[in-house]
Amino acid sequence: MKRERWQKEFSEWFNQMLRDADIMDTRYPVKGLYVWLPYGLKLRNSVFEIIKHLLNDSGHQEVLFPLLIPEDIFKKEAEHIRGFEGEVYWVTHGGRDKLDVKLALRPTSETSIYPMFARWIRSHADLPIKVYQIVNIFRYETKMTKPMMRLREVTTFKEAHTAHKNWDEAEAQVKKAVEIYKRFFDELGVPYVVTKRPPWDTFAGAKYSLAFDTLAPDLKTLQVGTIHNLGQNFAKVYDLKFETAEGKHDFVYQTCYGVSERVIAAVMMVHGDDHGLCMPPAVAPIQVVAVPIPFKEEETPVQQIAESVVNELNSIGVRAHLDVRDIRPGKKFYDWERHGVPLRLEIGPEDVKKAQVVAVRRDTGEKQIIQRQAIRTKVKQLLDEISGDLRDRAWKRFKEIIHEASDVKSIKQIIGKKGGMVRVPWCEQEACGQMLEEQAGVEILGQEFDGKHASGICPICSKRAKSYVLMAKTY
C-alpha cells in the first residue's frame, strides 16, 4: 500500500489542518487545553447531534450532573479510584477559604451519578434507567497532550449510564450500545474494530470493557468509544438496591458507555488527504460552497445566479454557502479545499448563459456539469455519493492493515514495517497476554467481539488458542 505524504507526516498534517481549517486554536496558555473555533465547533456540534439522536431514539434520556464530586464519595469505589487517582484534578480552595472536603473535577461521572441513582431506584418498576449527559471532564495528563486526542479538559464527553434488574438485561444493553455506536461511526464513515479489552486494560470498576478502535493515518490505533459492563460493583458500593417483582432485594446491574471528542479527531483523520481536511457531508459545517467567477461587466448576473442557487439549496436543507469575498476565485478554491467542504460549485458567465453550474468534488477533484434546473436532485445525489465513497475508501484502507501473525517475530516485523493491526491467536491466559505485549513491544487491543473461532496456538505458551486478539501500536 502506497502511503501519501499526509499519512507519513501525520502529526504535522494534523496540526496544520487544525489551523488551516479553523478547527481549533492550540495556543491556549495551559498544556492540554485548547480553544474550539466557530467552524470546528459546528463540526463538533453536528457530530454530537448524531449521537444524541441515536440515544434519544433508543430510550435514553438526557440529564446533567454537577462537575464537582466530594472526595469521600469519589473515593468509595476502591478499584475505580485506583484507576483514576493519578489523574484527578482537585479543588482545594474556594475564595480565600480552604475547603473542608476536597472536590474532584469529574474524570468521568460514575461517582456523581450513582449516589443519585440510589435515590431514584426503589423497585423493579423504576428499572431500567437509561440516561446520558454531554459534559466536560478532566484528566491530569502527564504524557504528551494532543488536541482532541489526549487532553486535560475533554470539552465534549458523552457518557451513558444504565441500571437493570438482572445480568441478562445489562448484557443485552451492552449489545444495544454496540449497535448504537456502530450506527454512529457508520454515519461518520469512520471504520472500526470492536474488541473486548484484556483484564489489565479494563475500566476501573468494570466486569469487562469493550472498545471501538479506528486507525490514525500513521497506522497507530485510536480508541474512539468504550462500553463497560459494571455488573454489581458500583451498585454494592453506592447501595443501589431494589425490590424485585418477587419481593426480594437485589443490587442493580449497570452498564456505561462513552465517546468523546476523539471521535471528531477520527472523522478528520480518516477522511484526510494531502490537501488537508475532507468533511463527510453528514457533519460538514458547509456542505456546498458556491463560488461566482465574475468576468468583467458580467459580474452581477453571475453573483445573482450563484445566490439563487445557494438559497435554493438552503431551502431544501443543504448547508450551502456563497463566497462573495473580494479575492481571486483560485484563492477561494484553495481555502475551501483546506476547510474540507465536500462540494464546490463554480458559476461563471458561460455557465449563466448555458443555465448550468460546474460541480467539483473535494474528495476526488472530479468535475461535472449540472443543469440549473436539476440542481437540487443532483447536489443531493452527489453529497450521497461522496458520503458513500468516503466511507468505502476509509473502510478499504482500514481492512488492508489488518494482518495475521502467529509468532512474536512476525508481529514485530509486520508492525515495524507495515504498521496497523495484527491478528494473533491467544490461549486467554493473562500471563501470556502480558508477555506477548512485552515481547512484541505492541499492545493488545483485545479479543475481537463476535470474532471468528480461533485456530492455531498461543505464541507464548504454545497451548491451543481459544480466541484471537488484535495487537497494534496505540494512541
Add this chain to the structure above:
Amino acid sequence: MKRERWQKEFSEWFNQMLRDADIMDTRYPVKGLYVWLPYGLKLRNSVFEIIKHLLNDSGHQEVLFPLLIPEDIFKKEAEHIRGFEGEVYWVTHGGRDKLDVKLALRPTSETSIYPMFARWIRSHADLPIKVYQIVNIFRYETKMTKPMMRLREVTTFKEAHTAHKNWDEAEAQVKKAVEIYKRFFDELGVPYVVTKRPPWDTFAGAKYSLAFDTLAPDLKTLQVGTIHNLGQNFAKVYDLKFETAEGKHDFVYQTCYGVSERVIAAVMMVHGDDHGLCMPPAVAPIQVVAVPIPFKEEETPVQQIAESVVNELNSIGVRAHLDVRDIRPGKKFYDWERHGVPLRLEIGPEDVKKAQVVAVRRDTGEKQIIQRQAIRTKVKQLLDEISGDLRDRAWKRFKEIIHEASDVKSIKQIIGKKGGMVRVPWCEQEACGQMLEEQAGVEILGQEFDGKHASGICPICSKRAKSYVLMAKTY
C-alpha cells in the same frame, strides 16, 4: 392586588414545583450543586436554543474556551480580580502533584478569552469580533444557595464577547445586545426592566453595566441578564492592540453580555400558579398531551384516535405526547398540570363518535371542543393564544408593582407593604445613592435605560434630580 398562595409561599412553591415537574433533583451532596432531570433539561435546552438562534442571526459565532485559567493570567486585571477573588474555586493539585501554577475555575471568561483575542486581532480588518459560548461557570457562594438562582456551579451560562475599533461601535453593540435580550425575554413572556447599574454595582472591570431584572412572585427582583461596556480596560491589560485604517495603533473597545440558567427560573416563576408550573408553549418540553379516556369495550378506538391525533400534531412540529399509562385519567390530568403542559386533549368514546376532542388550557382551565378535522389549525391557534395570554398576564402583574416615591419613608412603606419596585428621583451623586440604599434598606437596581426625563428632587440631598432610579429588594 390580591396575592395567591403560591406567591405568598414562593420559596416552598418553587421547591415543590422543581420536584413535581421533574425539573431538578436538589439532593446532590454538595451545597449549591443540583442535578438536571430529563424534563427540566429539555426546558433548559429549548430556552438556550432561542438565545443561540438570536445570536447566530445577529452575526455572533459560537466558540468554546477552556474552563481552567492559570492564576497569573486570571489576576492580570486588578479590578476584575478584586471583584471575583472572594468567590473563585482553585484547583491546586493534579493527581498527587501540587501544581506549579494554580488554576481558577472560570467564574466568567474574560480572562480566558481575551488573551486569545490578542492573537486574533492584528488590524481593523479583524474587527469586529463577536463570539459567544455556553458553558458551566463556578462561584464559591457563601450565602444561601438556591437552584438555578444562586449556585456554585452555574451549569448553563451564555456569555458573548465582542471587540470593536472604537467607542461608538462598542456603544452600538451594547444597544444591539439590549435588543437581542428584549427579543429573548419577549419570546419567553418574561417581563423586565432595563437599568444602568450604579457605579458600586458595576461589573468588575467595566465602564458601566446594564441589567435586565424581572420579578419573583415574592416581589423581589431577579437579575436575569447583564450587558457590560468594558471600554479599553481589559484591552490594555491583555494587550489587544490593532492597527487602525490610518496606520496608527489603538486598543480595541469591548463589550460582553451574559444570561444564565436564572432565565429558566424566571420562566417558571413568572408563569406559575397555585397548581404549579405553567410552561410557555415556545419552550414547553411537551406542548400538548393527549389523554385517552377509555370506557369499557371501547378502549381500542379511543386510543387509536388519540394516537392519530398525536401523530398528526407531531407531523406539523407540535411537541405532542400520548399518555397511555395504566392509571386513572384524573391522575394523569393532575400530573400534566404539575408539569405545566400548556394544552391537554381529552378523547373519550363520545368524542370519537362525534369526531371531536376536548381541549383544556393549562393557564385558564378553559375547555373547548375541537372538531377532529380542524385539529391542526385549532391547536396551533390555541398555543399562540396561550403564549400571548401568558405574556400579557405576566406583564400586567409586573407593571402593577412599579410604584413611585420621592422620600425615604415612602420607599420603606411601599416596599414593606406592597413589595415590588419603586421609582425614585436621584441627583446622580454616588454618595446620595449609597445613602439612599442604606436609609431605605432597599437596593438600587439602577437608572432606567431609555427612561423618562427626571423631575423632582433627590430624597437625600434635596438637589434637583437628574434621573430616576428603580429600587427593590433583590435576589
